[in-house]
Amino acid sequence: MHETALVQDLVKAVEKTIRQNNIKKVNSIALSVGTLSNALPDALIFAFEAFTHSGLLKGTKLIIKEIPVKACCEACGQYFEPDGFPFACPECRGRCCSITQGEEIYIESLDCEI
Numbered sequence: 147m148h149e150t151a152l153v154q155d156l157v158k159a160v161e162k163t164i165r166q167n168n169i170k171k172v173n174s175i176a177l178s179v180g181t182l183s184n185a186l187p188d189a190l191i192f193a194f195e196a197f198t199h200s201g202l203l204k205g206t207k208l209i210i211k212e213i214p215v216k217a218c219c220e221a222c223g224q225y226f227e228p229d230g231f232p233f234a235c236p237e238c239r240g241r242c243c244s245i246t247q248g249e250e251i252y253i254e255s256l257d258c259e260i
Contacts, residue, residue: 148184148185149185149186149189149190149192149193150193152185152190152193152251153190153193153194153197154193154197156175156177156194156253157194157197157198157203159253160172160175160202160203160253160256161201161202161203163256164202164258167258167260168260169256169258169259169260170258170259170260171205171258171259172202172203172206172256172257172258172259173206173207173257173258173259174206174207174208174209174256174257175206175207175208175209175253175255175256175257176209176211176253176254176255176256176257177190177208177209177210177211177251177252177253177254178210178211178212178213178250178251178252178253178254179210179211179212179213179251180212180213180215180247180248180249180250180251181212181213181214181215181248182215182245182248182249183248183249183250183251185251187210187212190208190210191208191210194208195208211254213247213248213250214227214247214248215227215228215245215247215248216245216246216247216248217233217243217244217245217246218243218244218246219235219237219238219240219242219243220240220242220243220244221235221238221240221242222235222237222238222240224236224237224238225246228243
């Protein structure tokens with residue numbers, strides 16, 4: 147379950163930000179999670195609750211924003227949102243595509259009290 151390691155790194159990064167910026171409280175963390183990131187939102191929330199039941203982030207809410215998959219056809223250059231596997235370009239039906247979005251995980255924002 148790599149979600150635990152992801153959340154542990156997230157908590158460390160946010161706690162470092164809290165200390166460096168004299169933040170009194172973090173109300174919520176918006177986390178963007180790509181559909182193809184292999185991170186399950188429910189598992190992320192479960193791990194986050196486990197890591198934040200005490201300490202600097204106690205009471206902080208984790209908001210997960212799912213990022214859809216986007217791809218680019220290598221044959222015709224068309225950008226598109228695939229609707230299933232295997233990916234196929236809606237323009238030329240080509241199957242050689244590069245994923246341009248949907249694999250990432252990042253902290254989008256913090257709602258804090260200074």
